Amino acid sequence: MTSPARRTADARLDGVITAAFGRHYEVEIQHSGDAGNGETAPLKCYPRGKKSVFACGDEVEVTPTGSAQGVIEQLRPRRNLLWRSDAFREKLIAANLTQVILVVATEPGFSDMLISRCIAAAESQQIKTLIVLNKADLQQQLPMARTQLAPFERLGYPVLELSAREGADALRPKLAGERSILVGQSGMGKSTLTNALVPAARAATREISEALNSGKHTTTFARLYPIDNGWLIDSPGLQAFGLAHLGADELAESFVEFHPYLGKCRFRDCQHEAEPGCALRAAIGAGAIDPRRFEHYRQIRDEIAVAKRQTQGW
Ligand code: GDP
Numbered sequence: 001m002t003s004p005a006r007r008t009a010d011a012r013l014d015g016v017i018t019a020a021f022g023r024h025y026e027v028e029i030q031h032s033g034d035a036g037n038g039e040t041a042p043l044k045c046y047p048r049g050k051k052s053v054f055a056c057g058d059e060v061e062v063t064p065t066g067s068a069q070g071v072i073e074q075l076r077p078r079r080n081l082l083w084r085s086d087a088f089r090e091k092l093i094a095a096n097l098t099q100v101i102l103v104v105a106t107e108p109g110f111s112d113m114l115i116s117r118c119i120a121a122a123e124s125q126q127i128k129t130l131i132v133l134n135k136a137d138l139q140q141q142l143p144m145a146r147t148q149l150a151p152f153e154r155l156g157y158p159v160l161e162l163s164a165r166e167g168a169d170a171l172r173p174k175l176a177g178e179r180s181i182l183v184g185q186s187g188m189g190k191s192t193l194t195n196a197l198v199p200a201a202r203a204a205t206r207e208i209s210e211a212l213n214s215g216k217h218t219t220t221f222a223r224l225y226p227i228d229n230g231w232l233i234d235s236p237g238l239q240a241f242g243l244a245h246l247g248a249d250e251l252a253e254s255f256v257e258f259h260p261y262l263g264k265c266r267f268r269d270c271q272h273e274a275e276p277g278c279a280l281r282a283a284i285g286a287g288a289i290d291p292r293r294f295e296h297y298r299q300i301r302d303e304i305a306v307a308k309r310q311t312q313g314w
């Protein structure tokens with residue numbers, strides 16, 4: 001069923017950014033409040049201003065300038081924004097999310113440091129995280145992977161085991177009504193999952209494969225697909241998830257298990273290293289905080305400090 005597109009002042013249309021190519025964007029015009037039905041072709045849009053940067057999932061007002069083109073007039077307020085950064089670059093990943101789905105797999109191995117990074121990025125934007133353990137059919141490595149994920153599960157981050165090859169549908173109930181992004185190192189099975197769940201993604205893969213004259217599809221930019229009353233963003237592999245934009249307090253707060261101890265150290269500017277009366281270190285000693293998670297926190301904190309010095313040219 002097609003309903004008339006929602007109109008705003010001056011024949012502007014409401015839309016959602018479904019792909020960001022740097023200078024131009026694809027915008028799916030919204031029908032009756034959803035992210036489009038995926039059946040109408042998106043508009044190729046340019047921003048009106050010079051220096052405007054948008055992300056997949058951004059809600060925008062667009063003025064059509066032709067049958068398949070438009071100008072982005074305005075950005076609607078973002079509920080949140082997932083991004084990564086180092087000292088010199090910032091990259092918007094996606095906006096207006098309700099859920100980050102972090103895909104790891106039994107094979108090849110994965111980095112639990114990357115899990116902590118990803119969770120910190122999501123927590124700092126009040127986005128929930130779901131961990132998917134893919135390739136559960138490869139049973140030999142399954143116990144290892146489970147052991148690696150157990151500390152995160154204990155913190156309340158749900159872990160869903162599945163095989164994208166044999167039963168990607170297990171993820172479907174978790175997508176309904178949500179605005180999700182799939183992230184993870186390459187090789188974890190994100191494309192396999194997306195292709196199994198989203199018919200439009202399969203079509204895109206085929207087009208790219210034909211264009212490159214190869215059967216292999218590599219995601220090089222994020223793309224948003226409407227799905228089950230929400231949408232799903234398939235993003236390129238994230239090998240590094242820099243958090244240089246986070247402040248020191250913000251980072252500590254994004255480690256949920258630190259919450260009861262923050263502000264309880266004897267010294268207000270405690271670095272949680274060797275200071276007497278450090279509540280965090282006491283909690284580690286008492287077994288209330290996993291030392292590995294604290295190590296992740298320290299690494300990210302030190303990396304942020306280095307990035308700040310680089311930015312300031314020290
Ligand atoms: P991406 O880089 O995260 O998009 O990963 P791909 O979807 O390209 O998958 C990487 C490799 O893992 C491919 O060879 C897939 O066929 C394979 N793969 C994906 N899902 C599964 C699974 O559930 N079981 C097994 N055994 N292999 C899988």
Ligand code: ZN
Nearest residue numbers: 265270272278
């Ligand atoms: Zn301390």
